[in-house]
Amino acid sequence: MLLAVPDCFTSFRHNKPTTTTFLFQRGRRAPHSVNPTRTRRLGLCKATLITNSDSFEVGRLLGSYGFMNITSYSGFQSGADTEYPPGDLGQLRVQDVGEGNVKISLYEGRVSQGPLRGTSVLFKVYPGQRAGGMEADMMAANELNAHTFLQSSSKGICQNLLILVGGFETKTGEQWLAFRNNGKYSAADYAKVMSERISKNRALGEQMSWNQFEQELTIKRRRYFVLKLLQGAIRGLAFMHDQDRLHQSLGPSSVVLNTIVERDAAYLVPRLRDLAFSVDIGYSSLDEGRGTLSEGLWRRASAAGAFTPMEKRAFGIADDIYEAGLLFAYLAFVPFCEAGIVDSLSLQRLLESTFKLDVEATREYCLADDRLLDAVKFLDLGDGAGWELLQAMLNPDFRKRPIAEAVLNHRFMTSAIP
Structure with a gap:
């Protein structure tokens, strides 16, 4: 069951360190299925997000992100390495890399209804707990909270940050974040x-x-x-x-x-x-x-x-x-x-x-x-x-x-x- 974003400003500072803040309220899950018929607003986010899966169309798979834990002389601690088919996007190689457990997928797509109809988006898909564990949910929640917080700034939208359009969760626990596609x-x-x-x-x-x-x-x-x-x-x-x-x-x-x-x-x-x-x-x-x-x-x-x-x-x-x-x-x-x-x-x-x-x-x-x-x-x-x-x-x-x-x-x- 798909539900709307509960509280876009909930972040880890309001929870114990081991608590995960989920992107969307969870219901019963059926493998590889989504129920788009019910949505429920649990809170109001200043940065208006599209949270109904019916509002999106999913296109082709672009590739995957493999998040890395990185250690170096100073600071280069957490990053992402991108794996794409030959001829597509490049990779970032880093020193002293230990691969994490979370692999996320990238899809093309667009908004299919509403004021943003026709807007090109890039879906970033985090695996459910069964595939990615609690870490995947924490990363997805953290990314959602960071973007909604920054997009709700009194100083307005920063043109040098990717814009989050919305997202939803499937019954299998996958977290789908939709970003405005400003370049491949x-x-x-x-x-x-x-x-x-x-x-x-x-x-x-x-x-x-x-x-x-x-x-x-x-x-x-x-x-x-x-x-x-x-x-x-x-x-x-x-x-x-x-x-x-x-x-x-x-x-x-x-x-x-x-x-x-x-x-x-x-x-x-x-x-x-x-x-x-x-x-x-x-x-x-x-x-x-x-x-x-x-x-x-x-x-x-x-x-x-x-x-x-x-x-x-x-x-x-x-x-x-x-x-x-x-x-x-x-x-x-x-x-x-x-x-x-x-x-x-x-x-x-x-x-x-x-x-x-x-x-x-x-x-x-x-x-x-x-x-x-x-x-x-x-x-x-x-x-x-x-x-x-x-x-x-x-x-x-x-x-x-x-x-x-x-x-x-x-x-x-x-x-x-x-």
């Missing part, structure tokens, strides 16, 4: 396509008709596109932090793009997704206890010497900034290098393990490799402004990392691309 590509897909294009062009060698002017124009467009991508992603993160929410899964695969055509950079709108591990850092929440999905974050906070609510909040924000720094490094290198030269795993190891987050030493190493030259030149803009920002975001001392607004106002992010 991620930042990881963009980087992959660009690196493969570089490889193809260099393989053609003298057959290429490019002149020097065309090559310079291509590099200029790429720099502008990457900079605008980063600006959008950080704006989304700044909005979340301003609303006392952490992302905690930020990476190339968690940034959705409406275009990957560099000539269309003026119309690019990056949007953050994957809020299953989002954490409420309001002081009341920090005082009341820990949620199951945030236990790893707070263990690392304690290890770093953050014990008071104010210190823990600062650590959580800095943890997101560290993840954003790794995203920055990924986008500064991968789209500017041939395929296979560098990936997220090798780049992260280079920064964390080889050079212990010494960005200047990393630059000297990269400068000696001609294959990385375009990436080095990009970060060299503004007399090394890119390296300066990267060092600040990856500072080993979480207290010295900038907040998202400071990142947006950094001279590298505000400079015009020459």
Whole structure:
């Protein structure tokens, strides 16, 4: 039996750490069946959601998400790895990965009735408890609560966050979340396509008709596109932090793009997704206890010497900034290098393990490799402004990392691309 969302603002801070907040009130279940005939409103959500399955049409299966538990030098704790059929979307590889138990599916679809009729949506389907356990329900509930909270902000809707349209639960316990489909590509897909294009062009060698002017124009467009991508992603993160929410899964695969055509950079709108591990850092929440999905974050906070609510909040924000720094490094290198030269795993190891987050030493190493030259030149803009920002975001001392607004106002992010 499908029921409407009970209370969109219920979150883990109102429950004991082991309590799951379900997306939709549960009834008796029949395997692989849905009863769309009854709906019941148990509460009112400011962010109006469509909760009747009859209001949606489901299209083709796109692929699946395998959520990972990730450990690294600092912060890169929870993320998502996307598995798609060959030729489709790319993957994010990360260091020291332990695969979780939750696999979710992605489907195309659209709204079939009501004011939003015809709106294209992307369904994110969490398995029921039988397949995914309590963790799947907690992740789905957390993602629902995070989106509805953020979409109900007095500051309005943030254009750099994916918009939740609605959702429903089947009798088999699957949680279906419907998001406005603002693009099928991620930042990881963009980087992959660009690196493969570089490889193809260099393989053609003298057959290429490019002149020097065309090559310079291509590099200029790429720099502008990457900079605008980063600006959008950080704006989304700044909005979340301003609303006392952490992302905690930020990476190339968690940034959705409406275009990957560099000539269309003026119309690019990056949007953050994957809020299953989002954490409420309001002081009341920090005082009341820990949620199951945030236990790893707070263990690392304690290890770093953050014990008071104010210190823990600062650590959580800095943890997101560290993840954003790794995203920055990924986008500064991968789209500017041939395929296979560098990936997220090798780049992260280079920064964390080889050079212990010494960005200047990393630059000297990269400068000696001609294959990385375009990436080095990009970060060299503004007399090394890119390296300066990267060092600040990856500072080993979480207290010295900038907040998202400071990142947006950094001279590298505000400079015009020459």
